[in-house]
Amino acid sequence: MCIICGSTEAELHFGGISCRACAAFFRRYHFAKRSDILCTCKTRISSSHPCRKCRIEKCKEAGLTIEKIQVGRDKHSNTLELSKNRQSLLAARVVFRETWNIHCAVFNWKQFEVTRNEVNNGVFDELNVFELSCSVSKDIDLTWKMIYKLFPSTGKLKKSDKIALLRNFIPKLWQIDPLLNYIRNFKKYEAMEQPDLEQIIINFYKGAMPEKGSMTDSEIVRIFKPFWSFYFHNMIQPIIFMKLKEQEFMAIIWLMFFDNGYSNISDECLEMCWNIRKVILRELRNYQIDGNCEESRLFETLESLEYIEKGERKLMEEMLICEINDLRIHDDFREILKESKL
Template identity: 50%
Template sequence: MNGGKIGYMNIFQLSSTVRQDIELTWKMVYNLFPATVNLEDSDKSALLRNFQLKLWQIEPILENIENAEKYAMMDAEEFENLIVHFYEGTFPKGQELSKTEILKIFQPIWIYYYTKMVLPVVYMDLERAELMGIIWLLFFENGYTNISPDCMEMCRNIKKVILRELKNFQNEKDFDDMRFIETIETLQLIERGEKKFMEEMMICEMHNVRIHDDFKAILKESKL
């Protein structure tokens, strides 16, 4: 699942936008966090690639928040058509899956995403500033093995600032203290969603679903 692009692109078309997504992400990062200009090119590239899999988890959440009524009103047939369209046209000639086969294989994964990751975050009714805090905490994850010690330290320091700003925002709104903890727990939800996504990509590979080479390179790197 991937945000507002669902329904308009299949998985191959969507995976083909990875370079554009990386460029747009870096522009936002540089504008909001000028200190990142000092990063080595290898660290910058690694952070951007690492974030792409998380972006695929974040976008459907944002799409559902922005269009909650649309998805609440979606019936079973519309949901099934959404799933089928996402994979149709991505199989090699002669190896196409039928609508029934696509749903049997992929619908359980979509239901997992929607019920275990998307809806719990939607129901939290987070404000935009809180959602942006989550996004940047995910971007500046310092636990990766493909970034330098200096980059890890920079990420750690930026995350401290983000957490402090998030807490200050919630205090100003007079939110309950538990809201901060629950907001941070969304990172774990998204991490579990990312693991499920990797399983989906393995299933796609098993059934010869076409994925763009740029995105496959990111998937391969994430396994190392």
């Protein structure tokens, strides 16, 4: 879907996802002689496109950039003459490599997060550990819808393979959420005092306790704070230092989803995962080449997979400690943690 006008036919244009009409508008706008423009949306009919000012802003939000316009094809440029400088223009023309899937993934992930928050009545970040474990079935459904949009070939998989892939992914989703949340709110968490952090930890576990025999606040902090410290120092902090772009994050997320190392998927599913991973890796490499990244950037980015796997293993221990202390965990999530996947 075109993020700018809502057209159902969209593809990669000038670094973002849009339909051909909006891409053409973006290109014409930047090469036309124009003065400052004002928003006229209030005077337009509801079924029309946004005004030029709002439409160009939407183009920018969708990721379209003037740097990726191929100037050699510009009809409006009065500074370049193709007939006189044909060879130099052809040499200067930049042909950007295929990164379609990871660019689409950025938009689809944002839609996923918005829908997920709406499903949880807008308080997803405030859920305690029990309430979060209750959202498993909803997460599986929303994740599958996102996957099918991005990779339609997954629709051919057997139901058992679809379920296995989704259930394999859920513990990883529990690592991705706090990671992305911390990165987006980095300044807030950096300025947070120790008592405030401890109160967040208390709230996360206390709501999952039975009415009788609950732990004190100090016991909650003593038992569970080391887990949060582990996640920060061994997963979140190393990935923050990488300063990954959104497209790189999306590549990492879907490399995790299509992990072909699991034993609970069929040979056909394994083959599909292998092929999709090749596509994602190729696009990740193309994205980094277009961004003039160092050759080592690819290997450094892939290291984040190891950090997230460490967090996933620690999650298993955390949930076991929750059960030992009689904290409620939804049966669906408990079964996913107990499944043998390797």
